[in-house]
Amino acid sequence: MERDKNVDRAVEKGLGSVGKLKILRLLLERPNHAFTRYEIGKNVSNDPTSIRNDLQALVQIKWVTEFKVQHLSKYSINLNNEIVKRLAHFFRELRHIQ
């Protein structure tokens, strides 16, 4: 099977740190909820700057969707993304998420 370098890059970027994994897990647990950065920070023990940087990376590879509500940026998991769908399945299989 031929490797898709774009997929490789996205996976490397998206799963490249514990912080991003924790964010993905949180967002996958509540796929219909849009989180503010503060809400994410309350659940993911990491500093605000790291959370902002991790979210930027996840938004860039389109695993997470960002949108504005008033002056707040909110984030939710993008279940339309093929890799995210498979990741959700994979995490579920591992009982990583409920």
Add this chain to the structure above:
Amino acid sequence: MSTGVFKNQESLSPDFPIEMYWDEIPHRTNQINMLRNFYGDILEKKGKSFLRRLQIIGPSGSGKTCTLKFFGNEFESKAKALGVNLKHVYMNLKFEGGRRVIFYRNLVRKIEPRLVSASFSAEEMLRSLVSYLQDEQRFILLTIDEIDYFVRHFKKEGIVYDLTRLNELSNRPCGVVGVTFLARGKEFHDLLDSAELSSLGRTFVEFKPYSSSQVFDILEGRVEEAFNRGVCSDETLRFIADVTASRKINGDLRYALDLLLYSGVLADNQGSSRILLDHVRRVLNQISPSLTTEDVVGISDEGKIVLLAVVRSLSDDYPYTSLREIRENVGVLCEEFKLKPIENIEESIQDLWDRQVIDFRSLLEIGISGAPVKDLDKFLDGLIKRLEARIEYGTG
């Protein structure tokens, strides 16, 4: 886990670092751009520039602190991207001030704790800091909050002179690239001597009080963060915004946040799933225009006892009490809270006056600033509860 009306109650606290979680400070874009223009080229010079001084003048709750923290974070990130070892250091003189040597110790601790020495004088501490910054090629952008309070309370400490003349400690850039002083007004200039005033400079950025529509706009974001969906209607928010923008409150956003927080708590206590106008009106009767939660938090433990004594002394409709009555009440309170007797009540009275928390007309006429005489009882009850919640019991 969220319960009742609140999703994140703490996001309405005065300590909540909104600048860390928001991508912009609403309605302060012009001021942020002015800061970018004023300090921007320092990074092009890789930090090797002489000290710049700037003043930020605006009433309380006009966004000075969070704007400067937001700018400081952004400046720090830009510096990092350019390989400049720069740190933004924020100092609040109400919390971290006091005598000069204490202030410098707190400042140095934030920059390099290893430089702190109890045996150093203020001058030695400052010199060792500058030498360290120069030797290590590190740079500091300093924000000094509540300078007007400090100058009023500690006239002879000379911090303004020291910090604006750091360049004179050596003939090369001192490592502190900028000092921004935050004040509620320019009246403190009258208390500075000519040398201090001259080195402080006349450049300032003005923060005007927020208008009703601006308060509404900012609160919308806060409501989104703090409450569950549908808890706070536009009508309620508009009412809070209008009250906040009134001449008496002068657009003080901290007041708006307090009003929102306590209205939410009241709604929660009453089992209501929404904050109603009546909740806001009831809270309005209990909080003073001039005293926000942050003001209460910033007062020393002794100051809180003395303020509580003032409040308890004001039990009837007369708006003033005497120093003698306050002293008696302080004694009772110290017993009640199992604290050591407070010897120097006068110093706490002076501090509360400098903070504009109390009115001091004479030894026989001491009152609470801005407390509405009409609803004094309700207001005092509310204040007593807030103060009592902030005073910790002693160990006996």
